Amino acid sequence: VSPVFAAVQARIVRNVAVLIPSTVRPFELAVYAEVFGLDRTADGVPAFDYAVVSERPGVPVPLPGGLTITPTRGLDRLATADLIAVASPPSPAAGPSLVPAVRRELDRGARVILASGHFPVRDNPARFVDEDPIFTSAGTSATIDLCLHLVAKDHGAAVAATIARSMLITPPHAPALARPDDDIASLLDWAIGNLHEDLSIEVMARQALLSRRSLARRFRAATGTTPYAWVLEQRVRLAQQLLEREPALGVEEAAGRAGFSSAALLRQHFQRRFGCSPTQYRARFAPLSRG
DNA sequence: GGACGAGACCGCCAAG
DNA sequence: AGCTTGGCGGTCTCGT
Numbered sequence: 001v002s003p004v005f006a007a008v009q010a011r012i013v014r015n016v017a018v019l020i021p022s023t024v025r026p027f028e029l030a031v032y033a034e035v036f037g038l039d040r041t042a043d044g045v046p047a048f049d050y051a052v053v054s055e056r057p058g059v060p061v062p063l064p065g066g067l068t069i070t071p072t073r074g075l076d077r078l079a080t081a082d083l084i085a086v087a088s089p090p091s092p093a094a095g096p097s098l099v100p101a102v103r104r105e106l107d108r109g110a111r112v113i114l115a116s117g118h119f120p121v122r123d124n125p126a127r128f129v130d131e132d133p134i135f136t137s138a139g140t141s142a143t144i145d146l147c148l149h150l151v152a153k154d155h156g157a158a159v160a161a162t163i164a165r166s167m168l169i170t171p172p173h174a175p176a177l178a179r180p181d182d183d184i185a186s187l188l189d190w191a192i193g194n195l196h197e198d199l200s201i202e203v204m205a206r207q208a209l210l211s212r213r214s215l216a217r218r219f220r221a222a223t224g225t226t227p228y229a230w231v232l233e234q235r236v237r238l239a240q241q242l243l244e245r246e247p248a249l250g251v252e253e254a255a256g257r258a259g260f261s262s263a264a265l266l267r268q269h270f271q272r273r274f275g276c277s278p279t280q281y282r283a284r285f286a287p288l289s290r291g
Numbered sequence: 292g293g294a295c296g297a298g299a300c301c302g303c304c305a306a307g
Numbered sequence: 308a309g310c311t312t313g314g315c316g317g318t319c320t321c322g323t
Contacts, residue, residue: 201299213313216300228299228321265322 012154015049017081024087026063028140035147053077085113181222195259199231235259243282251278
Protein backbone atom coordinates (compact mmCIF):
# COMPACT_ATOMS: atom_id res chain seq x y z
CA VAL A 1 0.00 0.00 0.00
CA SER A 2 1.50 3.29 -1.06
CA PRO A 3 1.43 5.59 1.97
CA VAL A 4 0.96 8.65 -0.19
CA PHE A 5 -2.00 7.17 -1.99
CA ALA A 6 -3.46 5.95 1.27
CA ALA A 7 -3.05 9.34 2.89
CA VAL A 8 -5.03 10.96 0.11
CA GLN A 9 -7.67 8.28 0.30
CA ALA A 10 -8.00 8.35 4.07
CA ARG A 11 -11.15 9.93 5.33
CA ILE A 12 -11.21 12.51 8.06
CA VAL A 13 -11.54 10.86 11.42
CA ARG A 14 -15.09 11.26 12.70
CA ASN A 15 -15.98 7.69 13.49
CA VAL A 16 -13.80 5.84 15.96
CA ALA A 17 -13.89 2.20 17.02
CA VAL A 18 -11.76 0.97 19.89
CA LEU A 19 -11.12 -2.71 19.40
CA ILE A 20 -10.67 -4.76 22.56
CA PRO A 21 -8.87 -8.07 22.27
CA SER A 22 -8.65 -10.44 25.20
CA THR A 23 -7.62 -7.73 27.65
CA VAL A 24 -6.24 -4.21 27.60
CA ARG A 25 -4.35 -1.79 29.75
CA PRO A 26 -6.78 0.55 31.49
CA PHE A 27 -4.77 3.70 30.88
CA GLU A 28 -4.54 3.12 27.16
CA LEU A 29 -8.25 2.54 26.95
CA ALA A 30 -8.85 5.72 28.93
CA VAL A 31 -6.80 7.72 26.44
CA TYR A 32 -9.09 6.82 23.55
CA ALA A 33 -12.12 7.48 25.69
CA GLU A 34 -10.80 10.88 26.75
CA VAL A 35 -9.82 12.08 23.29
CA PHE A 36 -12.62 10.64 21.19
CA GLY A 37 -15.33 9.61 23.65
CA LEU A 38 -16.17 12.93 25.29
CA ASP A 39 -18.59 15.47 23.87
CA ARG A 40 -16.74 18.76 23.42
CA THR A 41 -18.95 20.20 20.72
CA ALA A 42 -19.67 23.17 22.98
CA ASP A 43 -15.99 24.08 22.67
CA GLY A 44 -15.97 23.78 18.90
CA VAL A 45 -14.63 20.24 18.75
CA PRO A 46 -16.38 18.07 16.16
CA ALA A 47 -18.55 15.24 17.46
CA PHE A 48 -16.99 11.80 17.19
CA ASP A 49 -19.04 8.67 16.73
CA TYR A 50 -17.35 6.44 19.27
CA ALA A 51 -17.78 2.80 20.16
CA VAL A 52 -15.96 0.07 22.05
CA VAL A 53 -15.87 -3.14 20.06
CA SER A 54 -15.04 -6.74 20.77
CA GLU A 55 -15.62 -10.09 19.18
CA ARG A 56 -18.26 -10.86 21.77
CA PRO A 57 -20.24 -7.71 22.58
CA GLY A 58 -21.99 -7.73 25.91
CA VAL A 59 -19.42 -10.01 27.48
CA PRO A 60 -17.46 -8.25 30.25
CA VAL A 61 -13.71 -8.09 29.75
CA PRO A 62 -11.58 -8.02 32.91
CA LEU A 63 -8.81 -5.44 33.01
CA PRO A 64 -5.77 -5.35 35.25
CA GLY A 65 -6.37 -3.31 38.39
CA GLY A 66 -9.80 -4.61 39.18
CA LEU A 67 -11.62 -2.88 36.32
CA THR A 68 -14.05 -4.38 33.87
CA ILE A 69 -15.28 -3.15 30.54
CA THR A 70 -18.23 -4.42 28.58
CA PRO A 71 -17.93 -3.62 24.89
CA THR A 72 -21.30 -2.89 23.38
CA ARG A 73 -20.59 -3.53 19.72
CA GLY A 74 -19.32 -6.43 17.63
CA LEU A 75 -16.79 -6.57 14.81
CA ASP A 76 -19.38 -5.42 12.25
CA ARG A 77 -19.09 -2.00 13.86
CA LEU A 78 -15.57 -1.70 12.40
CA ALA A 79 -17.01 -1.30 8.93
CA THR A 80 -18.19 2.25 9.61
CA ALA A 81 -15.06 3.42 11.41
CA ASP A 82 -12.61 5.92 9.95
CA LEU A 83 -10.20 5.08 12.73
CA ILE A 84 -9.72 1.77 14.47
CA ALA A 85 -7.70 1.82 17.67
CA VAL A 86 -6.45 -1.63 18.53
CA ALA A 87 -6.17 -1.36 22.27
CA SER A 88 -3.52 -4.01 22.78
CA PRO A 89 -1.82 -6.70 20.71
CA PRO A 90 -4.27 -9.47 19.90
CA SER A 91 -2.42 -12.69 20.45
CA PRO A 92 -3.37 -15.44 18.01
CA ALA A 93 -4.87 -17.41 20.85
CA ALA A 94 -6.92 -14.47 22.04
CA GLY A 95 -8.74 -13.63 18.85
CA PRO A 96 -7.76 -15.20 15.56
CA SER A 97 -10.38 -13.25 13.65
CA LEU A 98 -9.10 -9.84 14.76
CA VAL A 99 -6.05 -9.59 12.52
CA PRO A 100 -7.89 -10.35 9.28
CA ALA A 101 -10.70 -8.04 10.37
CA VAL A 102 -8.33 -5.13 10.91
CA ARG A 103 -6.52 -5.83 7.67
CA ARG A 104 -9.80 -5.80 5.79
CA GLU A 105 -10.71 -2.38 7.18
CA LEU A 106 -7.25 -1.11 6.37
CA ASP A 107 -7.73 -2.14 2.76
CA ARG A 108 -11.06 -0.35 2.76
CA GLY A 109 -9.31 2.91 3.68
CA ALA A 110 -9.68 3.03 7.46
CA ARG A 111 -6.77 4.16 9.61
CA VAL A 112 -5.43 2.02 12.38
CA ILE A 113 -3.66 2.80 15.65
CA LEU A 114 -1.48 0.02 17.00
CA ALA A 115 0.47 -0.35 20.18
CA SER A 116 4.08 -1.15 19.40
CA GLY A 117 4.62 -4.84 18.93
CA HIS A 118 2.34 -5.31 15.96
CA PHE A 119 4.72 -3.73 13.55
CA PRO A 120 8.39 -3.16 14.26
CA VAL A 121 8.97 0.42 15.30
CA ARG A 122 12.40 1.01 13.95
CA ASP A 123 14.99 2.44 16.29
CA ASN A 124 13.45 5.84 16.73
CA PRO A 125 13.43 7.99 19.87
CA ALA A 126 10.20 9.62 18.74
CA ARG A 127 7.27 8.39 20.76
CA PHE A 128 5.03 7.49 17.90
CA VAL A 129 5.27 6.83 14.19
CA ASP A 130 2.90 8.28 11.61
CA GLU A 131 2.81 6.03 8.61
CA ASP A 132 -0.66 6.98 7.60
CA PRO A 133 -2.87 4.93 7.49
CA ILE A 134 -0.99 3.02 10.17
CA PHE A 135 -0.07 4.78 13.39
CA THR A 136 2.13 3.15 15.96
CA SER A 137 2.66 4.39 19.47
CA ALA A 138 5.63 3.40 21.56
CA GLY A 139 3.76 3.26 24.84
CA THR A 140 0.67 4.21 26.71
CA SER A 141 1.37 7.85 27.31
CA ALA A 142 2.69 8.23 23.77
CA THR A 143 -0.81 7.28 22.67
CA ILE A 144 -2.01 10.64 23.97
CA ASP A 145 0.41 12.47 21.71
CA LEU A 146 -0.49 10.22 18.83
CA CYS A 147 -4.22 10.83 19.20
CA LEU A 148 -3.72 14.57 19.41
CA HIS A 149 -1.44 14.42 16.39
CA LEU A 150 -4.15 12.64 14.46
CA VAL A 151 -6.79 15.13 15.54
CA ALA A 152 -4.54 18.03 14.53
CA LYS A 153 -3.90 16.42 11.18
CA ASP A 154 -7.57 16.03 10.37
CA HIS A 155 -9.32 18.76 12.29
CA GLY A 156 -6.67 21.41 12.77
CA ALA A 157 -4.25 22.45 15.46
CA ALA A 158 -6.87 24.56 17.22
CA VAL A 159 -9.13 21.58 17.82
CA ALA A 160 -6.23 19.45 19.05
CA ALA A 161 -5.19 22.23 21.41
CA THR A 162 -8.72 22.48 22.79
CA ILE A 163 -8.77 18.77 23.55
CA ALA A 164 -5.29 18.93 25.07
CA ARG A 165 -6.32 21.81 27.30
CA SER A 166 -9.37 20.01 28.54
CA MET A 167 -7.16 17.05 29.40
CA LEU A 168 -4.73 19.41 31.15
CA ILE A 169 -1.97 18.36 28.80
CA THR A 170 0.55 20.67 27.22
CA PRO A 171 -0.43 21.17 23.60
CA PRO A 172 1.72 19.13 21.25
CA HIS A 173 3.64 22.13 20.02
CA ALA A 174 6.56 22.03 22.39
CA PRO A 175 7.47 18.35 22.45
CA ALA A 176 9.94 17.24 25.07
CA LEU A 177 13.25 15.98 23.80
CA ALA A 178 13.64 12.25 23.65
CA ARG A 179 17.14 12.74 25.00
CA PRO A 180 18.00 15.92 26.88
CA ASP A 181 20.49 18.17 25.12
CA ASP A 182 20.67 21.81 26.12
CA ASP A 183 22.48 22.91 22.99
CA ILE A 184 19.86 21.36 20.77
CA ALA A 185 17.03 22.57 22.99
CA SER A 186 18.12 26.19 22.74
CA LEU A 187 18.70 25.80 19.04
CA LEU A 188 15.09 24.65 18.67
CA ASP A 189 13.86 27.62 20.67
CA TRP A 190 15.81 29.93 18.44
CA ALA A 191 14.68 28.24 15.26
CA ILE A 192 11.01 28.34 16.27
CA GLY A 193 11.29 32.11 16.50
CA ASN A 194 13.13 32.42 13.21
CA LEU A 195 11.24 30.10 10.90
CA HIS A 196 11.04 32.80 8.26
CA GLU A 197 14.82 33.01 8.07
CA ASP A 198 17.28 30.75 6.27
CA LEU A 199 17.54 27.63 8.41
CA SER A 200 19.98 25.60 6.41
CA ILE A 201 22.25 23.12 8.16
CA GLU A 202 25.08 25.59 7.80
CA VAL A 203 23.16 28.36 9.53
CA MET A 204 21.89 26.18 12.35
CA ALA A 205 25.28 24.64 12.95
CA ARG A 206 26.78 28.10 13.29
CA GLN A 207 23.98 29.15 15.64
CA ALA A 208 24.55 26.10 17.85
CA LEU A 209 28.34 26.41 17.65
CA LEU A 210 28.59 22.87 16.33
CA SER A 211 30.00 21.31 13.23
CA ARG A 212 27.47 20.25 10.65
CA ARG A 213 28.19 16.63 11.40
CA SER A 214 27.75 17.00 15.14
CA LEU A 215 24.58 18.97 14.66
CA ALA A 216 23.09 16.24 12.52
CA ARG A 217 24.07 13.55 14.95
CA ARG A 218 22.95 15.24 18.14
CA PHE A 219 19.81 16.54 16.51
CA ARG A 220 18.70 13.04 15.72
CA ALA A 221 19.62 11.78 19.16
CA ALA A 222 17.62 14.55 20.82
CA THR A 223 14.58 14.82 18.58
CA GLY A 224 14.42 11.58 16.66
CA THR A 225 14.36 13.39 13.37
CA THR A 226 16.68 15.32 11.08
CA PRO A 227 17.18 19.09 11.17
CA TYR A 228 15.60 19.60 7.76
CA ALA A 229 12.57 17.43 8.50
CA TRP A 230 12.06 19.18 11.81
CA VAL A 231 12.23 22.66 10.34
CA LEU A 232 9.84 21.67 7.60
CA GLU A 233 7.41 20.31 10.16
CA GLN A 234 7.52 23.53 12.16
CA ARG A 235 7.02 25.61 9.04
CA VAL A 236 3.99 23.63 7.97
CA ARG A 237 2.56 24.00 11.46
CA LEU A 238 3.13 27.72 11.46
CA ALA A 239 1.50 28.10 8.06
CA GLN A 240 -1.36 25.97 9.32
CA GLN A 241 -1.87 28.23 12.33
CA LEU A 242 -1.65 31.37 10.24
CA LEU A 243 -4.29 30.08 7.86
CA GLU A 244 -6.52 29.08 10.73
CA ARG A 245 -6.20 32.27 12.71
CA GLU A 246 -5.80 35.01 10.15
CA PRO A 247 -8.57 34.79 7.59
CA ALA A 248 -7.39 37.89 5.74
CA LEU A 249 -3.89 36.55 5.17
CA GLY A 250 -3.13 35.45 1.63
CA VAL A 251 -1.49 32.13 0.91
CA GLU A 252 1.50 33.96 -0.56
CA GLU A 253 1.96 35.95 2.62
CA ALA A 254 1.44 32.94 4.87
CA ALA A 255 4.07 31.03 2.92
CA GLY A 256 6.57 33.85 3.33
CA ARG A 257 5.98 34.24 7.04
CA ALA A 258 6.34 30.51 7.59
CA GLY A 259 9.65 30.42 5.77
CA PHE A 260 8.62 28.91 2.44
CA SER A 261 10.35 30.46 -0.51
CA SER A 262 7.18 30.45 -2.54
CA ALA A 263 3.47 29.76 -2.27
CA ALA A 264 3.98 26.88 -4.67
CA LEU A 265 6.27 25.20 -2.19
CA LEU A 266 3.78 25.66 0.61
CA ARG A 267 1.08 24.12 -1.57
CA GLN A 268 3.28 21.15 -2.28
CA HIS A 269 3.85 20.48 1.40
CA PHE A 270 0.23 21.04 2.31
CA GLN A 271 -0.85 18.57 -0.30
CA ARG A 272 1.59 16.02 0.99
CA ARG A 273 0.79 16.55 4.64
CA PHE A 274 -2.94 17.19 4.63
CA GLY A 275 -4.03 16.00 1.22
CA CYS A 276 -5.52 19.36 0.36
CA SER A 277 -4.48 22.84 -0.71
CA PRO A 278 -3.99 25.68 1.79
CA THR A 279 -7.16 27.34 0.57
CA GLN A 280 -9.17 24.15 0.95
CA TYR A 281 -7.68 23.68 4.39
CA ARG A 282 -8.72 27.14 5.44
CA ALA A 283 -12.23 26.70 4.08
CA ARG A 284 -12.57 23.57 6.14
CA PHE A 285 -11.06 24.71 9.42
CA ALA A 286 -11.15 28.48 9.66
CA PRO A 287 -14.80 28.63 10.82
CA LEU A 288 -13.83 26.51 13.82
CA SER A 289 -11.31 28.89 15.26
CA ARG A 290 -12.97 31.81 16.89
CA GLY A 291 -10.52 34.25 18.43
C1' DG B 292 5.32 15.07 -14.00
C1' DG B 293 10.35 14.73 -15.17
C1' DA B 294 15.26 16.49 -15.22
C1' DC B 295 18.88 18.33 -12.86
C1' DG B 296 21.67 21.02 -9.66
C1' DA B 297 22.01 21.93 -4.70
C1' DG B 298 21.76 20.47 -0.36
C1' DA B 299 20.90 17.06 3.30
C1' DC B 300 21.84 12.71 5.33
C1' DC B 301 24.68 9.19 7.29
C1' DG B 302 28.27 5.37 7.41
C1' DC B 303 32.93 5.29 8.02
C1' DC B 304 37.13 6.45 10.28
C1' DA B 305 40.81 8.96 12.37
C1' DA B 306 41.62 12.06 16.18
C1' DG B 307 40.77 13.97 20.63
C1' DA C 308 38.96 1.10 26.80
C1' DG C 309 34.91 3.73 26.00
C1' DC C 310 32.92 7.72 24.18
C1' DT C 311 32.43 11.97 21.44
C1' DT C 312 33.77 14.84 17.59
C1' DG C 313 34.23 16.37 12.84
C1' DG C 314 35.71 15.68 8.05
C1' DC C 315 35.02 12.92 3.74
C1' DG C 316 32.30 11.27 0.22
C1' DG C 317 28.51 8.28 -1.72
C1' DT C 318 23.74 8.38 -2.05
C1' DC C 319 19.38 10.17 -1.67
C1' DT C 320 15.97 13.88 -1.27
C1' DC C 321 14.41 18.44 -2.19
C1' DG C 322 13.44 22.67 -4.78
C1' DT C 323 13.15 24.74 -9.05
